[in-house]
Amino acid sequence: MIAKTPTPPYYAVIFSSTRTEGDNGYSKMADKMVDLAKEQDGFLGVESARNELGITVSYWRDLNAIKKWKDNAAHSIAREKGRNGWYRSFKTRIAKVERDYEFEK
Template sequence: MGIFTNTYDLPYYAVIFASERTEGEKGYGIMAAKMVELASKQKGFLGVESARDTQLGITISYWKTLDDITAWKENAVHQIAQERGKKEWYSRFGLRVCKVERDYFFEV
């Protein structure tokens, strides 16, 4: 697998999380790695892609169903990370849930 996650049976869902960080690490990197590891063990998880520069971070997680996304949102450990994010790590963030009906990947 390269930079992009694999493509999956259509349709599937993408959760797009965009964020601006506060100053300082405050355990963010460790928790982010834990969340990817935990999410990867959840029912319906397909993959994740993430990028961050000095101002903006975007993480896209892919799921089989909306129910799988809801279960992940309600995961107790994930809820702890969400609360820490609101209090310590993010100055702004937004979340979008999208249904993927087509996808295309090309190599040149």
């Protein structure tokens, strides 16, 4: 589902990853993190897709909201589990969205 974001500017956190074999609790934790992110002040939405490469883009009001999400204790635990077992590699990028447009039938 495409996230309904406000009029720019806002920020995007782009998380690209490759996984290790097996689920090993990953799907449950991913769902839990999305639910938790939705409760955070400044969270605007999320989009995610996975094949060989997984990409999750979360949208945030400002850099402070992103920092608070990074510092969230449960999110920190999930990140550590990712490093220790779920991911072969990942990269996080933070970008300011200055313009957007859309099409819908």
